[in-house]
Amino acid sequence: MTSLNNINKNNPFKVPENYFEDFSKEIMSQLPEKETRNKVVPLWKKVVPWAAVAAMFVGIISTVGIFNNNSGLNPTSPKDATQQQAMLSETDEEDFYKYIQDEAAESIYIDALYSEVN
Template sequence: MDNLKENTPELSKIKKENPFRVPENYFDDFSARLQMKIEAEKKVVPAPKKSIIQLLKPAISLAASFALIFLLVYWPLKSFLPNKLAESNTIEIESYDNENQYLTLLEGIDENSFYALLDEPTAKVEFSDDELINYINTNISEYDIYLGTDN
């Protein structure tokens, strides 16, 4: 409060007029300037048409990212595990060839020959333990074996 009493004479010396002013002749040509701005807004430049490259850019970038991920995963695995990948491809090709040979053999047999093969007594074939284990490993899953056991 003491400070206010000391500053009161100095504050009363300040003139009480508005410090903000409008530039000279501002309102003289105001309507012309306003009209020019309105006309400029009406003449908006149309957006350029999108080219086919711009439309396909997201799809191309997505395909490129999948290709990059494939290369970053497949090539190191191929270099670290070359035998495993080659063996799986070989097994698939061999099984496909065996199935094709079997199907072509069956297609070439007429009905009478087929029935004759069924009626023929079959020779007893002995399998070794290793052959049976390999057959079970390739044709039956562990889950099927589990279901077949009596718990």
């Protein structure tokens, strides 16, 4: 049997000089050149975000405009105030008289119902 001591302990394989230093350069030189393509982005993908932002601002502005529309409540001149007061007083009187008439009619109806029952 051969003993392990008799086996040559030197590595039988050799690597050429500067093999690993030039390895990546050699591999890259053997690869075909890659074509660089420019991405074509459709117009709608560029426009949609801006349209969404514009729609958001239109919504905010219209909402603020609706809540801040106090032109009907705050008269700008004394003449407008007088006209508004006259309209409100006429409406109030008309509503009051209608309410009184409705109450009177209801009272007469209830009296008629109770008088028939008894």
